[in-house]
Amino acid sequence: MSYIEVKDLSFSYTGKRMILKDISLSIEKGEWVAILGHNGSGKSTLAKAMVGLLEPNQGTIAYDGVVLTNDTAYDIRKKVGIVFQNPDNQFVGVTVRDDIAFGMENLMVPQKQMLEMIDFYSEKVGMKDFLDKEPSTLSGGQKQRVAIAGILAMQTQVIIFDEATSMLDPYARRDLIEYIQKLNQEGITVIMITHDINEAMYANRLVILKDGTIFSDGDKWSLFKQPEIFENSHLELPFSLKLAAALDDSLPEEKAVKDFLWQSISNT
Amino acid sequence: MKNIVIGQYIPGKGLFYRMDPRTKIISVITLMIAIFLLGSIPQLLVAFSVCAVMMWVGNIPVKRVIRGMKPLIILLLFTFFFQIFFNKEGKLLLDEVMHVTVVSVLGIVLWTIIWRLLARIGKFKTVLLLAYIMGIFVLFRFLPFGYSFTTFRFAIYEKGIEMSIFVIIRLVIIISLSTVLTLTTKPTDLTQGLESLMRPLKIIGIRSEDFALIISISLRYIPTILDEAFKIMAAQASRGADFAEGKLKDKVKQVISLLVPMFIIAFKRSEDLADAMESRNFVPGKPRTRIHELRFGWTDIGVGVFTLAALALTIVLKVIG
Numbered sequence: 001m002s003y004i005e006v007k008d009l010s011f012s013y014t015g016k017r018m019i020l021k022d023i024s025l026s027i028e029k030g031e032w033v034a035i036l037g038h039n040g041s042g043k044s045t046l047a048k049a050m051v052g053l054l055e056p057n058q059g060t061i062a063y064d065g066v067v068l069t070n071d072t073a074y075d076i077r078k079k080v081g082i083v084f085q086n087p088d089n090q091f092v093g094v095t096v097r098d099d100i101a102f103g104m105e106n107l108m109v110p111q112k113q114m115l116e117m118i119d120f121y122s123e124k125v126g127m128k129d130f131l132d133k134e135p136s137t138l139s140g141g142q143k144q145r146v147a148i149a150g151i152l153a154m155q156t157q158v159i160i161f162d163e164a165t166s167m168l169d170p171y172a173r174r175d176l177i178e179y180i181q182k183l184n185q186e187g188i189t190v191i192m193i194t195h196d197i198n199e200a201m202y203a204n205r206l207v208i209l210k211d212g213t214i215f216s217d218g219d220k221w222s223l224f225k226q227p228e229i230f231e232n233s234h235l236e237l238p239f240s241l242k243l244a245a246a247l248d249d250s251l252p253e254e255k256a257v258k259d260f261l262w263q264s265i266s267n268t
Numbered sequence: 269m270k271n272i273v274i275g276q277y278i279p280g281k282g283l284f285y286r287m288d289p290r291t292k293i294i295s296v297i298t299l300m301i302a303i304f305l306l307g308s309i310p311q312l313l314v315a316f317s318v319c320a321v322m323m324w325v326g327n328i329p330v331k332r333v334i335r336g337m338k339p340l341i342i343l344l345l346f347t348f349f350f351q352i353f354f355n356k357e358g359k360l361l362l363d364e365v366m367h368v369t370v371v372s373v374l375g376i377v378l379w380t381i382i383w384r385l386l387a388r389i390g391k392f393k394t395v396l397l398l399a400y401i402m403g404i405f406v407l408f409r410f411l412p413f414g415y416s417f418t419t420f421r422f423a424i425y426e427k428g429i430e431m432s433i434f435v436i437i438r439l440v441i442i443i444s445l446s447t448v449l450t451l452t453t454k455p456t457d458l459t460q461g462l463e464s465l466m467r468p469l470k471i472i473g474i475r476s477e478d479f480a481l482i483i484s485i486s487l488r489y490i491p492t493i494l495d496e497a498f499k500i501m502a503a504q505a506s507r508g509a510d511f512a513e514g515k516l517k518d519k520v521k522q523v524i525s526l527l528v529p530m531f532i533i534a535f536k537r538s539e540d541l542a543d544a545m546e547s548r549n550f551v552p553g554k555p556r557t558r559i560h561e562l563r564f565g566w567t568d569i570g571v572g573v574f575t576l577a578a579l580a581l582t583i584v585l586k587v588i589g
Contacts, residue, residue, distance in 0.1 A: 051547045074549060082547045089537045090544035094456050094488045101559035103548035108557050115559070136491035150548065 001065060002026035003189065004158065009059035011049055019045045021212045023059070029157065032190040034200035037209035038234040043193045046209070047162040051082045078107065080158040081151030085166055087143035088135065096122070096146050097131040103154040121149040125179060141172030145179060158189040165199060177202055197238050208233050240265045276336065276450040282327035283567060284452035289461030291568040295575040296449045302582040303441050307589055309430065312437045319441055328448055336447035337440065341394050344436055351432035358427030366422050370414035375407045459483040464562055475553065493534060500529050
């Protein structure tokens with residue numbers, strides 16, 4: 001039994017059009033999974049269902065053997081947190097300190113302990129000097145880092161990033177991904193919902209959603225060797241992969257170029 | 269829009285900054301009651317000097333307190349003239365016949381135009397307003413020429429002057445007290461103080477926590493939503509909308525074209541925010557701990573004792589007087 005078990009999950013807002021159809025997914029502790037899909041593939045709906053914000057019509061989601069229901073949602077949200085797309089719309093506190101504290105306040109953590117945790121986790125995401133700052137003075141990337149600190153302070157094991165970098169500039173995006181890499185190395189399970197294949201490259205495992213179903217699921221290198229999967233699910237391959245695929249094996253010089261390209265992408 | 273300031277709070281150090289917001293709120297209310305119990309100008313003057321000393325001790329910038337009174341100058345003037353015109357007790361001090369004639373009415377129309385033109389410069393507005401009012405008296409009094417529509421008597425009584433000064437000092441003290449509160453207390457602390465004080469209202473079903481959360485989220489989102497408004501305005505201006513000019517009808521239309529997207533965005537935001545709060549285990553009505561805990565200190569005890577003493581003294585004065 002894996003740490004996260006999604007079984008035959010189906011969801012529909014109206015009861016007519018199914019947004020998610022029979023999704024089954026097992027995720028181990030410490031994994032980094034990218035859930036990839038174009039607009040309308042149901043990936044954000046899946047993310048919301050996984051933290052209990054939406055109630056599935058069918059199927060179950062279980063964390064560590066505990067099935068997510070209205071009664072268990074409170075306890076499960078201690079284990080799993082979510083960072084949303086819009087940095088502004090998830091910043092609850094008046095200051096950075098207040099925002100990191102928000103989740104802990106809900107968990108009834110004593111004040112003294114909260115202050116220690118805020119110190120520790122704000123340091124970890126590089127926001128310690130900004131504790132008294134108001135959100136309107138922060139950049140999008142800084143706000144997302146505060147959101148991560150707030151979730152970590154709740155002692156979560158799993159963080160879902162629901163297009164968390166899509167509203168950031170390229171530098172802030174790379175920065176945030178570096179933080180996520182660090183977290184993953186420390187054992188946090190990362191589920192990254194994205195439509196950006198370059199971002200999905202950081203994951204070890206890709207789950208491709210198409211029209212509410214899992215189109216393919218597997219190790220990224222095995223999937224990259226089948227470009228038709230990406231074409232069929234309206235996703236663009238990274239430029240380097242496209243180039244590599246386009247080059248012909250027959251010419252030796254090109255072979256060298258191709259090898260070099262494969263080398264360079266496996267280093268990213 | 270990075271540096272928008274909400275509320276009047278100015279960061280600083282001093283007696284009032286060290287106090288618990290609850291003590292401050294209760295003290296201000298108590299002192300206001302005490303001020304209303306005082307019955308004569310000398311008593312009010314003593315209270316006024318006590319307040320002045322308090323502000324001096326607390327390092328409150330007097331300029332800011334005076335600035336806090338500016339929006340209320342119309343109210344002050346109104347009470348002043350109301351008392352002067354309608355209080356007809358005591359000795360008669362002044363009794364003049366005023367003439368409403370063709371010349372004086374024309375003079376007043378002209379005077380009004382001059383006043384508006386001068387006011388457009390923007391400086392000394394209050395002084396100008398006072399000069400304008402004085403001017404009207406002068407014109408009515410000293411221009412009894414031409415066809416006379418009617419005449420009326422303008423009389424000032426001793427009690428009228430006394431009461432108007434009395435009411436004004438009282439208002440000034442009350443405004444400065446509340447300004448001291450808002451100058452030295454962050455809006456968030458103020459909300460938390462109010463929340464804590466309103467907690468007993470739970471008996472009648474009002475949850476003060478919800479109220480405080482609503483206020484603090486509103487405070488947090490004011491800059492964000494303002495920013496949004498400027499973006500939409502810029503977007504509309506880039507497509508030819510003109511916010512500065514046009515008739516009132518056009519302006520109303522433009523405001524509506526601004527409000528509709530603002531509301532849609534605000535609803536979207538609140539939906540997202542609700543998701544974010546729920547995912548971080550917020551459950552309405554469930555008890556929570558607080559990152560900012562309110563604590564009473566020695567300053568609070570001192571100020572509390574002072575406030576109660578002041579109230580007791582005014583009650584005694586009221587009973588004796």
